[in-house]
Amino acid sequence: MTPSPDATSESVETNPHVAALEQACGPLESSVYRGQQRVVLPADQAFAALSLLKDRGFDLLVDVSCVDYLEYRGAKHRYGLVYLLAGTGGTERLTVRVLVDDPEPTVASVVPLWEAANWLEREVWDLFGIRFTGHPDLRRLVMPEEFTAHPLRKDYPLQGRGERHNFPVITRDHS
Amino acid sequence: MALNQPLPSTGTPQLELPENVVVSRLDELASWCRKNSLWPMPFATACCGIELMATGAAKHDLARFGAEVFRFSPRQCDLMIVAGRVVMKMLPVLQRIWQQMHEPKWCISMGACASTGGVFDTYAVVQGIDRFIPVDMYVPGCPPRPEQLIQAIIDLQDKIQREGTINGREFNTRQRQDRKRALVESPLPLTLDASRNPNIQRQLSGSVTSARR
Numbered sequence: 001m002t003p004s005p006d007a008t009s010e011s012v013e014t015n016p017h018v019a020a021l022e023q024a025c026g027p028l029e030s031s032v033y034r035g036q037q038r039v040v041l042p043a044d045q046a047f048a049a050l051s052l053l054k055d056r057g058f059d060l061l062v063d064v065s066c067v068d069y070l071e072y073r074g075a076k077h078r079y080g081l082v083y084l085l086a087g088t089g090g091t092e093r094l095t096v097r098v099l100v101d102d103p104e105p106t107v108a109s110v111v112p113l114w115e116a117a118n119w120l121e122r123e124v125w126d127l128f129g130i131r132f133t134g135h136p137d138l139r140r141l142v143m144p145e146e147f148t149a150h151p152l153r154k155d156y157p158l159q160g161r162g163e164r165h166n167f168p169v170i171t172r173d174h175s
Numbered sequence: 176m177a178l179n180q181p182l183p184s185t186g187t188p189q190l191e192l193p194e195n196v197v198v199s200r201l202d203e204l205a206s207w208c209r210k211n212s213l214w215p216m217p218f219a220t221a222c223c224g225i226e227l228m229a230t231g232a233a234k235h236d237l238a239r240f241g242a243e244v245f246r247f248s249p250r251q252c253d254l255m256i257v258a259g260r261v262v263m264k265m266l267p268v269l270q271r272i273w274q275q276m277h278e279p280k281w282c283i284s285m286g287a288c289a290s291t292g293g294v295f296d297t298y299a300v301v302q303g304i305d306r307f308i309p310v311d312m313y314v315p316g317c318p319p320r321p322e323q324l325i326q327a328i329i330d331l332q333d334k335i336q337r338e339g340t341i342n343g344r345e346f347n348t349r350q351r352q353d354r355k356r357a358l359v360e361s362p363l364p365l366t367l368d369a370s371r372n373p374n375i376q377r378q379l380s381g382s383v384t385s386a387r388r
Contacts, residue, residue, distance in 0.1 A: 147263075167267070
């Protein structure tokens with residue numbers, strides 16, 4: 001990734017990557033927090049925009065995670081997917097957020113772009129129930145296969161719904 | 176009655192025992208052998224496992240109590256030490272390993288997490304392994320000191336000597352068949368007790384309540 005050509009242009013509007021995204025997708029919500037650029041992408045154009053970012057040098061997908069904004073003050077959407085991007089050719093980083101909603105929160109998988117997204121998206125599917133279309137193997141990652149809920153959603157009780165104690169009991173008689 | 180005196184009914188003389196022969200019951204002999212050759216199966220899933228290793232290592236030296244032969248195959252073990260929290264995915268593994276161990280076998284639940292779930296009262300953590308497998312000894316602590324684990328093993332040895340039988344009849348008693356529970360579960364109150372928590376009180380009385388939610 002080449003460093004930004006003009007070192008003085010560090011404001012939100014002139015970030016070259018955000019400018020390129022806005023050229024492709026239209027006006028976007030973006031901000032700078034503690035020197036790090038953040039941008040919100042529309043869910044239907046997320047894959048094309050992330051593909052553009054990869055071509056612009058963000059060849060390293062650091063993390064895919066998710067936030068449940070249920071009852072969050074001022075939130076207009078239920079879930080916020082967070083993609084942390086970095087480039088191996090430089091020090092620039094970019095935080096990309098994609099907002100999705102109930103029912104059936106769905107977004108295009110980025111496994112075709114970054115192979116690292118495979119398990120990261122499986123974890124988000126497991127814990128938040130976000131569906132990734134085009135994912136090669138969307139199974140649960142951390143919870144048992146027979147689990148039916150998505151436990152990191154805010155409307156899921158902390159102590160579960162009794163799944164943790166739904167096992168056969170072995171007494172001295174059985175063993 | 177002295178051994179060399181004839182029995183009053185039959186009149187046959189009793190066998191005179193040499194001085195180096197000790198008479199005992201077979202049950203006690205079997206228990207004596209078993210209690211001094213416990214082979215632990217370390218089921219260590221968390222930080223208690225580190226204390227378990229310390230117990231077996233040179234400073235605390237579990238070998239002094241005849242239980243130093245840690246084996247990682249359940250086929251060779253007769254004492255399962257569950258050290259650490261057990262989650263939903265691990266519990267079927269735990270049960271399977273327990274069933275693969277040969278009789279007679281015992282189980283020590285080491286630490287707060289294995290016994291009750293500890294601080295991990297969440298959707299995936301089993302709240303006490305004694306809900307699903309039989310447990311003979313509970314060791315409190317987070318994690319317990321090696322001395323506590325050694326004390327539990329000594330107590331278990333006492334228990335084996337006291338009630339052990341050569342064919343394992345003690346495991347067939349009604350008390351052993353029942354599920355044993357370390358703690359009796361009481362239902363959680365649905366409303367929070369504000370008088371006990373100053374944070375809640377502050378929220379209820381101040382303007383914080385209207386700002387939140």
